[in-house]
Amino acid sequence: MSMPAIEIVGLTKDYTVGFWSKRVRRSLDNLTLAVEDGEIFGFLGPNGAGKTTTLKLLTGLIFPTSGTARVRGRSIDDISMHREIGYLPEQPYFYDYLTARELLDYYARFSTYSSQDRRERVSQLLERVGLASAADVQLRKYSKGMLQRAGIAQAILHEPQVVFLDEPMSGLDPVGRHEVRDIILELKKQGRTVFFSTHILSDAEMLCDRVAVLAAGKLQGVGAPGDIVSLEVHTMDILFELRPGQDLPPGIAHKITRIGARCHVEVPEHELYAVLDELRRSEARLLSVLPVRPTLEDYFLRLVGTEGAVSRGVEVTTT
């Protein structure tokens, strides 16, 4: 059996808060997780759920209170692990007196590239993330979206096997988001593992092989989006158009939402054919019939609850 790309066992992080009366706040609680090589893994959760804490633990920016983690078999304490990873922090901020080309050149100096290879790799990446035309502009003049692109470029600069992206779509316009999605899929094609946190569930649903949901520092569930979100269909969505002067079909009139001539009705699956018969009788023009499948968002909201939309960790003890 192949070694997981990321292996997390019982990872816990506590912070001490307060000045006079110190309290311990648990940001991450006993997280155990394995991410396979070559997977795109989505890490979902509301603000304050512990996503960024997990990424910071895995990249060595903070230290665990307990538990261990390994990336491609190397402990997160091991400096050689850092050769295997790339990291895009949340809302990245870079040295704003540098241009994007200088920034990437600077970071590339911590890799094993020769100066010629370094220049080529930097130019190639700037092209890839759509910053070639602004490559020699200082970062202080960049928009949020451009900074995000520069951040993605630095994360994959040294061709790491495992890429950690903290909210990679944040601040991007639809074109930018589409490009980032392409980059993530391209990384997967190259056999790399992508571990990204997001609260944009459609991105996770579209990209991820598997997702994990975190709330209040605790793992709530993990699996393929299709497994997490049941494929079982319980309701059908029907869209139809009334002819000029036509009344609503009497049998289902109370269920219909009408906008101008267009009508929309959601019915239980077992009533579908009866409703279609009614529409045929009333000679309405059928536009579409679609199964209503629960989305990851539905699952997510159900799991964390409306009150959990903003969770800030859990205070566990008072000292």
Next chain:
Amino acid sequence: MSTAPLPVALNTFREAVRDRVLYNLVFFALLMMGAAILVGQISIGIDRLVIINLGLSAISLIGLVMAIFIGVGLVSKEIEKRTLYSLLARPIRRWEFLLGKYAGLVLTLVVNTAFMTIGLAAALFYVGRPLVPTDLLILVAVYFILLELALVTALALFFSCFSSPMLSTLFTVGIYITGCFAGDIRAFGELTRNPAMKILTRVISYLVPNFHNFNVIAFAAHGQRIPFSLVGHNTLYAVLYVALLLIAASAVFSTRNLK
């Protein structure tokens, strides 16, 4: 030997240049020009003394302001702006990062001081005095100023690893001022009859860096010989103290959570 500190050092230097830190040289040049013109008119035969005194004092003061105010932000600014995150995710150890930041600021100070020394030499040349062998003492005084700045930078960096820029400034300035009077504090301890005060003053005088020994501006201005042993002693003292401070800074920073 890891080369990771080198790019960090060069980038720190580049940051200082782009943040127009070296613009202080314009102020220094104006000061030297003004002094050279005025001193020639108001002093009789002591123009050399005044120019050297003023020049070396300005070099020391400008260097100190840079070492303290840039030094206290070396680490805290990187944490506050989160520029450190994408750097420390790379194969660079935290002590290597600190060493690079330290070397970068020292490089900035060396370049700045070198230009100011050239300015001082130009001012001396302007007042029409031929160069004499005792002028080499100016270089010794400048070397001591650099040692002093290297030490102050290490102090500022050390505090920068665990406290805010404002507190770091207070601590560094406090220790610098105490260090300038280290000899006097020890002398006071020897005079007092209070045994607790005796011990306290002795501990303080040994603990804080003795900056008094680095000040040979008066010697250089008066052309008095500076013992060679002092050069060796000050060099060793500064190197050891800087090494201790950097080790302490690394120990603190290596366990710090970058929240």
